[in-house]
Structure formats: C-alpha cells, structure tokens
Amino acid sequence: MTIAEPTITTGGPALPQERRLVTGIPGPRSTELMQRKQSAVAAGVGTTMPVFAAAAGGGVVVDVDGNSLIDLGSGIAVTGVGNAHPHIVDAVAEQVASFTHTCFMVTPYESYIAVAEALNRVTPGDHAKRSVLFNSGAEAVENAVKIARAHTGRQAVVAFDHAYHGRTNLTMALTAKAMPYKRGFGPFASEIYRAPVSYPLRDGGLSGEQAARAAIGRIEKQIGGDQVAAIIIEPILGEGGFIVPADGFLPALAAWARENGVVFIADEVQTGFARTGRMFACEHEDVVPDLITTAKGIAGGLPLSAVTGHAEIMDAVHTGGLGGTYGGNPVACAAALASIDAFENEGLCEAADRIGDIIVRRFRDIAASDPRVADVRGRGAMIAIEFCDAETGEPDAALATRVAKAAHAQGVIVLTCGTFGNVIRFLPPLTIPLELLVEGLDIVATALRDDSQSSAR
Template structure:
C-alpha cells in the first residue's frame, strides 16, 4: 500500500476510540498473505532468526479501533490486541500525544543516573490502583519476564529463603528463571535448559478438567507444597489469577483466597502475575480483585503503556524495600517515553469507561460463544472474565483436547480476515483478547467468522 493509499484509508472515517481514523471493517482485497506481505515474509526468512515465529502472515501497516490493516489493503478484525498489549487501542490519541511530547524533550537519561518525574508518577499511580490499601512501592522494568525475575529476587531477599512454587499450566516468560517457572515445554523451554534451581510446581485449579472445588484444589496444592518443598524453605508462590498461555484457566472460587491465607500464615510471599490480566482486561483493573485477594507483590506489563515496552513490580513497602540500593534497576527500565505512555494509558483506564467496556465486550463474547457451543459440542468449555475469554475445543466423545481442530479453526479465521490466537497446555484453546476500542458489531462479525470456521473444520 502506497503512502497515498495509506493516507486515504486514514481519512475515510471518524476516529474510533483509541485509534487512528481507519475504516472499522473487515475487508479482503487479496488472499492472506497478499503479494506485498509475501515480500516482507521472504525478507524475514532471510534476516530474522528462525526461532522468532509469527501467527498472522501479513505486513501490518496501520491499526486502530478493532482492525489491523496490511500492506495489501486487507483489513483484519483484531481479536488478539498484540497479546493483550493494545488494550486501550493501537494508537490511543492521548497516548500518542504524550509520547510525541516526551520524544521532543528527551528519549533517555537512565533513571538510575538522572531521575525524571514520569517514572515517579507511574510508580505513584501503580501504588494507588493496585489491590490493597497498605503502603506500597514500585520498581519499573521492560518486560513481563523481567518483572517476574525481579519479583522473585525481591521475595528471596525479603524472606531469606530460596524456593519458589509455580503452578501447572502457568506461563511467566522466556528468560532462564521464567522458563523454569513456566510449565509448558514446547515452544517455550524445549532444548533451552538447564534451568534455574529451587523452582517447584503445584497443581492449578482447573474446574473443567479436575472437577474440584476451590478449597479442595487448594488443599491439594498446599499439601504438595508442604510435603515437597516445606514452608520454611519457600520464599514465594507465583500464580496468574487467570492463566494466560496455559489456556485462560479460571480457578474455582475459593482457590486463590486459600492460597493467600496459607502464605500469610507461613511467611511466604504471594506474587500475582498480572502481566496478561492487568489493566481492565478482566473487567476489573486487576484480576486479583475479581477473586477478592490482595497480593503481596504484583507484576504488570503488556497493557500498561498502550503498546510501549514497560513493566513493573508493585508491592508492600517493607518487601519492596528489602533490596539494597542498586540491587534493582536496568538501563532502560522505566524509559521516559514508555512512562509518558503509561500515564496516559492509566488515565484512559480510569476515566474512559474501559473497565465497563471490558465487561460489555465479555458479555458479547460469552453470549455468542454459548450459541456456538449449543450447536457444536466440540466447543467443550467457555471461560474467562471481562474481555479475556477462551473457548476450549475437545473430542465430544471423550472430552480429550483437540489441538488439530483448534489449529484448523484458527487458520481458517486468519484466512478470512480475523486475527485469533491459540493457547493452552494441550494447544486446544482459542483466546479472545479484543482491544477495548473495538465495536460490538465488529466483534460479532469476528465471532461469526469463528462459527463458520468451526462448522467447516
């Protein structure tokens, strides 16, 4: 698509919430990938390491509202939001303005060398909006994995203990320590070991598959932690309140509160990994609120800064202050451009009705998926909160995961101009993470494409 064509696209419709003036429509001018996208993919194959894959074979040139436009003029409905990153939209006007203003001032000084106000303002906002009314402090980093690494460091320093427990189906990142915390081998861990030591695993509450109540699932997990690790050795447990890559697994009621109570009684730090669930995604500012829990530490990233790289650890002041000066930080952590974007994004989450919007989109998702499920028992389970919803596909005769069907449906959706993402330990889950700037009509059209793809699979 030429610059002129791109400008024409940007001038044909009023601005949707949180994005440039792109027509909010699914438009297929070529097959996917079109010829210009194919050219980029050929260059990618020559220049980019083979381990860096991609889900949608296009060259993205514009995005906003609920669409991504490619170089061939195709407009795809976006039900992935860059893996829950562009929650406020791909180019929210206030985020854009804040970034432009900051770039004109300075791009970097390193906060550990010459501090600046926006880093402190982000920390103040996080301390205010994260669960709990206790005194809190924050530290800023670059990615979710980096935040998780530092949360574990902080917990170990505070407790003077080493062991960490993560949970079945959990995902926490791609660095060495976070790979150890992550449950799934392919593609995240296979061949990359040895991994960090003193990492243990406990069973997650998975109501669709284990049939346990929350308290019963918690007793099972606690028994394993006590017998295989021992509270005296355990610095922290880390858990996603709703698991992301593991399949959007929503624990049964009572599971998370029981774990928090056990941690409090045994001087174990409870870390909530809200990298994917944070910032209005689940119909609350943080998913922990949906379960009535207050973490000791909370890790955030993804939706925090409207698409710019930023992450944080926020938690109880006495825990966060355990590290010696210089023990936390990083060259780019809390970069001023990302901080400016985060301040604007957090303002949008609080004042643009985005928490309510997440719940509205969730209602559309659940209603339409339930209609699909009623007509097709291969859709075994629908779960989620807010605009974080998943469909798990199974063999209806056995209930076993059907990864082949899931892949076929996702591939067909992308070919028809709808971006969907798969996940799950067994590869049999499609997750829906639309930007909160998408319209109901566009979301429903995307779900109609999913229904047609399933019917034809």
Template sequence: MTIAEHSGSAEGQHAAALHAHVTGGPTLPQERRLVTSIPGPISIDLMQRTTNAVASGVSTTMPVFAAAAGGGVVVDVDGNSLIDLGSGIAVTGVGNAHPRVAQAIAEQAALSTHTCFMVTPYEGYVAVAEALNRLTPGEHAKRSALFNSGAEAVENAVKIARAHTGRQAVVAFDHAYHGRTNLTMALTAKSMPYKKGFGPFASEIYRAPVSYPLRDGGQSGPDAARAAISRMEAQIGTDQLAAIVIEPILGEGGFIVPEPGFLPALADWAQENGAVFIADEVQTGFARTGRMFACEHEGVVPDLITTAKGIAGGMPLSAVTGRAEIMDAVHSGGLGGTYGGNPVACAAALAAIDAFENDGLCEAAERIGEIITRRFGELAASDSRIGEVRGRGAMIAVELVHPESGEPDADLASRLAASARTQGVVVLTCGTYGNVIRFLPPLTIPLELLVEGIDIVATALRDAPQPAR
C-alpha cells in the same frame, strides 16, 4: 517489493493511503476489508525477506505485515483491513495508537528519549509508580519498580521475595506461563516451544497443581488449594518457601479460571507461613477482565503484583508493585536496568492509565465478554466439540475437545484459527495442549466489528468436519 512498486494496483493505492494515516491522515475505517488474498503480494515479499534476515526461532502467527492499526482493526501493507481479536497479545487494551498515548509519546520523545533513571531520574517514572501504588489492590503502603517486559518483572519479583524472606524456594503451578528468561522458563510449565532445548534452568523452582475446573473432576476451589498446599508442605517445607507465583487467570495455559476460593486460600496460607504471594497480572491487568486487576474478582490482595502488556498502550514497560516492607528489602542498586522505566514509555503509561480510569474500559471489557460468552455458549449447547467457554471480561477462551473422549483437540483449534485468519480475523490460540481459541480484542473495538469477527470464528467451527465415528 515496496508499496511504491505496487502503486499501480488497487491494493497499492490503498496501502499508500495508509501512510497518510500514519503521518496524520484520516482515522482508520472500522471495517473488515479484503482487497487481496491473505497474505497479499507485499506481505509475501516481506516474509521472504524475513526468512533471509530474521532468526527462524522468531515465529509469526500470521504471514501479514502491519502498516497501521487502531480501534478494532489492523491494516496490512497490502491494504487489507483485519479485525483484531488479539491486541498484540493483550497489549493494546486502550486501542492501538490511542490518540492521547500517541500524543504523550511524541511530546516526551521531543524532550528526551533516555537519561536512565538510575543516573538522572525524571518525574514520569515517579508518577507511574505513584499511579500503580494507588491502583493495585490493597490500602497498605506500597512501592513500585519499573522494568521492560513481563518476564523481567516476574524475575525481579522473585528476587525481591527472596531478599525479603531469606528463603530460596519458589512455587509455580501446572499450566503456568511466566516468560522466556532462564528463571521464568523454569516457572513456565509448557515445554514446547518455550523451554525445549534451553536448559538447565534456574534451581529451587517447584510446581504445584492448579484448579482447572474442566479437567480436575469438579474439585472445589478450597479442595484444590488443599491439594496444592499439601504438595508444597511435603516437597518443600514452609520454612524454605520464599514465594508462590500465580496468574489469577492462567493465560498461555488456556485462560484457565480457577474455581472460586482457590486463590484466596493460597494467599491466606502464604501469609500464615511467611511466604510472599505474587500475582502475575501481566496478561490479566489493566481492565482486561472487567476489573482493573483480576485479583479483585475474589478480593485477593497480593503481596507483590507484576504488570506489563497493557500498562503503556504498546510501549515496552513493566512493573513490580507491592508492600513497602517487602519492596524495600532489596539493597540499594539491587533493582533496576538501563532501560527500565524509560521516559517515553512512562509518558505512554500515564496516558494509558488515564484512559483505563476515565474512558469506561472496565465496563467495555464486561460488554465484550458478555457478547463472546453468549455467542459461544449458545454454540456449546449443540456442539460437543466445545468443552468449555470460560474467562472474564475481554479475556475469553473456547476450549475444543474430541466430542466423544473429551480429549484436547489441537488440530481443530489450529484449523479454526487458520480459517478465520484467511478471512481477515486476527485470532490467537493457546493452552498447554494447543486446543484453545482465545479472544483478546482491544477494549475500544466497535461492538459490530467484534460480532462480525466472532461470527466468522463460529461459522468456521460450524463448517469444520466432525471426526469420523
């Protein structure tokens, strides 16, 4: 059923008004508003069409269909206004349909939508590369190459590292997530739903232990790094190692923040042994953690850094940026792709980068993190089901555990997220064990809306039945 077919109802009238917004109408009200149950009737109809038309392997977190989004809300086709604590998985950091981003997209689309940079190049690609070379950590000479997705960026970073070193072995870490292509599935640690049934995977991929403060017995960062280094030296040999790939904060694995000293020790060891240190900042990049890049919290300067998600305000774009001598090791034609660095996506990226630099979004991320951490930190003092509240900036997680054993409680996380969603809050879970609630709001979310959203999640936790003793 279409919006027009529901036009006689209150929700249909509001949904119709949304189309005026999409075509230039008033700014979306920054409020949670439920005019139907979740999901509403139009979303239910669309979900049935989805079942009949879309491959079942493509899942959805919420059975509601978006009509518009902006600031801190997503408005569905039934007229419900939902608090957005997910940002499309950390993509719309500058806010959905950010005015300058939308204007840049429209202006570029009117000029050209594609020529392929490898055929007839254009300035936008060069300007994005220049911006990334300037913004990423380190004062050394850099080069950048643009692609479409985070997984594509990680895969190309591995290619570049292998070309530079002449070596084959690559190390990823426990709880890592790097993508869904064949190579990046091999790098990813979690089987279900990312890897199960899709092998065999790319070879010469090895795994090392990561610093996970809640679950590794209080091991210091340097001690955890020594354990990982010992594994690499014994199982691979330093003369075979092309690259170490690591997320500065492990995203899908549960927003795990390694103990201080872990990342710097790994980066130093890689440099001493001629391996390329690759920081996967696909989820952590672009002001998400309160710095432009998460590596900056410990002064780590990666050899290569991969970016995507927040880079272009919602348009598909990714990049590998790194030391000029490493990036230039690949032969001419060895990097690229038909759509990599599409001109419309590049225009969006330049506008988004301008917002990240000039709209105070790093500071906004810090404020968001303080509010979420304080709220759930207070709860943790009296609720032993909260194993840890962790993260940086607007990338905060609450790990839920069984209060007596401390074992992961995935069922509780699932029930909390489901309860919040029915009340109009978009919230995501993650973690190797599925027991982590993660908060990734747009950096432009009004703070009163943020507080309302996290209060709903906190109340759902308070009201959730305690396990029987």
C-alpha cells in the same frame, strides 16, 4: 445486529472500522516481506499471521496490501486502550521532543516517579506500597522473585501447572509448557517447584478450596512451608489456556501464604489493566497480593513493566540491587501515564464486561449443540473456548488450529493457546466497535461449523 456502543476514545488513526479483503491472505506485499523475514530474522521467531501491519486503530489492523483485519488479539493483550490512542500519541511525541533517555539510575526524571505513584494507587490494597519499573513481563517476574527472596531469606519458589511467566532462564523454569518455550534451553534456574492448579474442566470437579488444599499439601510435603520464599500465580492462567481457577482457590493460597510468611505474587502481566472487567483480575475475589507484576497493557504498546507491592517487602533489596539501563524509559513512562488515565476514565472496565458477555453468550449457545466445544470460560474481554474430541474428551489441538487458520484467511486475527494447544482465545481491544466484534465472532463460528460439516463428509 445493532449494539449500543460504550463511550470511549477509539484511538488510532482514522481507519474505517470494517473488515476488508482486497487480496488473498497473505497478499503479494506481505508475501515479499515474509521472504525477507526468512532471510534476515532468526528462524526461532515465529508469526501467527502471514501478514505485515501498516496501520492499526479501534478494532482493526490494516496490512501492507490494504486488507483491513478484525483484531481479536490486541498484540497479545497489549493494546487494550486501542492502538495509537491519541492521548498516548500526544504524550509520547511531547516526551520524545524533550529527551528519550538518561537512565533513571543516573539522572532520574519525574515521570518514573509518577508512574510508580499511579501503580501504588490503582493496584489492590490500601497499604503502603513501592514500585520499580522494567521493560518486559519476564523482567518483572524475575525481579519479583528476587525481591521475595531478599525479603524472606528463603530460596524456594512455587509455580503452578499450566503456568506461563516468560522466556528468561528463571521464568522458563517457572513456565510449565515445554514446547515451544523451554525445549532445548536448559538447564534452568534451581529451587523452582510446581504445584497443581484448579482447572475446573479437568480436575474432577474439585471446589476451589479442595484444589487449594491439594496444592498446599504438596507444597508442605515436598518443600516445607518454612522454606518457601514465594508462590507465584496468574489469577487467570494465560498461555496455559485462560484457565479460571474455581472460586476460593486464590484466596486460600493467599491466606496460607500470609500464615507461613510466604510472599504471594500475582502475575497480572496478561490479566491486568481492565482486561478482565476489573483493573486487576485478583480483584474479582478480593485477593490483595503481596507483590503484583504488570506489563502488556500498561503503556499502550510501548515496552514497560513493573513490580508493585508492600513497602516493607519492596524495600528489602539493597540500594543498587534493582534496576536496568532501560527500565522505566521516559517515553514508555509518558505512554503509561496516558494509558492509566484512559483505563480509569474512559469506561474500559465496563467495555471489557460488555465484550465478554457477547463472546460468552455466542459460544455457549454453540457449545449447547456442538460437543467439541468443551468449555467457554474467562472474565471480561479475556475469553477462551477449549476444543476436545466429541467421543473421547481428549484435547483437540488440530481443531483449534484449523478454526484459527480459517478465521485468519477471512481476515480475523485470533490466537491459540493452552498446554495442549486446543484453545482459541479472544483478546480484542477494549475499544473495538461491538458490531465489528460480532462480525469477527460470526467468522470464527462459521469456521467451526464448516469444519464440522467437512469432517462429517
């Protein structure tokens, strides 16, 4: 199959863009390293693949045994611009040679300001904005809540069913799924409430407006709109299963928030930076959030995150109330500036749309004849397939696990997710060669077909 390639910078070392297995998965060197991991690393840190990376670029990850794997995960949506993008490598090398750290709160530096200016420019809305930088998505979310509470003088925060917002104490409270994120780690932060989300496959066919009315009704009855500091939602719910709320759900929530003096926070940690075919996912419905949290794709693999929003909201916090020793590290800032330039100037939004079209077409064709594929959904290069029992319609986590493991054994990196564990998600680098993408999808499709034939025997 021949597919026209987008004009983009591939990024990464000059690696052959091919799937190549020279050992079993895992190979002997990866097996040895896994044994060392078990002896040295806390057992709570799991891994999806039993292999150890040695190099990555374009659409492949090469392991320590020389196997070249098709990357359909991007390190969980981080390397959208491609691993080791040459402009990022150059920017990081130049910054490392100058200085690695001073702490912006002690002796500041220009690159932090430049990243804030870029974020203020590219995020939705033409209002006056401010930004503050941190290290992780969870840090950004936690600080967005702090800012909203300072601005409103209120305490209550509303999150949604199937949400994932992080692993710190406050963000665990916001996260809906207990295992593996919350179990055994309580008590959690107080004044966190949960509302129903629009989940078109599972909410009885409610329109976006109807689902929003149900959520708002619960908020008003159980909390009171005048008590709510913020509502926070992922425009596409990530770990919860790549749930795309029905059209109209997000705009209705944002409108209610405006009417009630509630800060509307869009958590775009996973959806941001061209992943969904727009720079930010809330742009698909012209939603302009009061605050937006970003991380993952922001800096090409270096740890950086941000909160960006209305100047009057962001400036509500007293001087010294925001920050952190490593927040906005100069090396990460250099990477972010190069990454944002790539997102804006290398056709990556268009690449995301092409990738998504290929994935959706492939699996909707399969769904037409395989009732176990209950839904194919997403936007851009953020696509998921949800598996259910063909007879009962109940979530089938075991099938998702079997298909993912079979793909792993054939050298394809795919991730599962979902509140019920029954979803496979596709998050390829936006720089992946499309022929390689198609090959990876072929392997996943074959694994699904083989599983059906095996079950029939």
